Amino acid sequence: MHYDYVPMPQRKPLRWPNGARIAVILTINLEFWDLTIDSPNTFYAGGPQLLPDPLPGNVPDWPNYSWREYGQRVGIWRMIDLFDKFGLRASCTTNAKTCLERRPIIDAVKERGWELVAHNYVQTELLTNYTFDPAKERQIIGETLKVYERVVGKPAKGWLSSSMRCTSNTPEILREYGLIYQADWLNDDQPFLVHTDRGPLVCIPYTNECNDFATFFRRGMTARQSFEVFKDQFDVLYREGAKTGMVMNLGLHPHVVGQPFRMPALADFLAYIKQFDDVWVTTREEIADWYLANHKSHIG
Secondary structure, three states: OEOOOOOHHHOOOOOOHHHOOEEEEEEEEEOOOOOOOOOOOEOOOOOOOOOOOOOEOOOOOHHHHHHHHHHHHHHHHHHHHHHHHHOOOOEEEEOHHHHHHOHHHHHHHHHOOOEEEEOOOOOOOOHHHHOOOHHHHHHHHHHHHHHHHHHHOOOOOEEOOHHHOOOOOHHHHHHHOOOOEEOOOOOOOOOEEEEEOOEEEEEOOOOOOOEHHHHHHHOOOOHHHHHHHHHHHHHHHHHHOOOOOEEEEEEEOOOOOOOOOOHHHHHHHHHHHOOOOOEEEOOHHHHHHHHHHHHHHOOO
């Protein structure tokens, strides 16, 4: 696996469909966390915790577990209602256990024709645990994709690792299973190709910056301040999009932005981008399909 370093000034202009300046991906992360694991070691939570004190894996952490479950019981439905109001689609990452344990959420996403992106088997397990055991990593990815296809009704086209913790083997394994894109890296505002022994994989970078965890938790921002971050990100990329098409990804978690006092940040941002005609609110799969067909006009 490798990808080329091509700095922005050396790229040809990227021209999105219908003259859009910017492709916006509204990512809702649908994630399931195990309550316990069979280990006395510290439990990796698969994401920031509301109460930071770590517990052994075999001790139930009810405050953190139930805080996350709030997103599944309440927050996601509040977000779905908001997206329906604005007539916008989301790109939803989902791990296999969400498909198995929280089926009504998956069904609601499917009913709306939103994208579902394979997102590991369970949030509390990292592929990097198997950096030196590619057979085990291949097994976990394969099991995830089997559940995905059974529940979603079609094969997955793309992948985001739990906590973005992929390995150097992950792109090769994803292409082996027929996937066309990966979203684990954070290194660009445009898609690019990753070269594998089985053909190209489109990288559609995720963001840990323009993300509700980053604004609300890591920086302690209010809903109004978070909206300003989201808007500023959009405005700069939209302005740059006059020369070359850009991608804005907004990372969202139902147990974070789905809290009532944070929802205005999302509502105001969706209302803001609806004012623009030359914005492509899209999915990763649509970008990947388009880029595979058009990348030579961008980075040959």
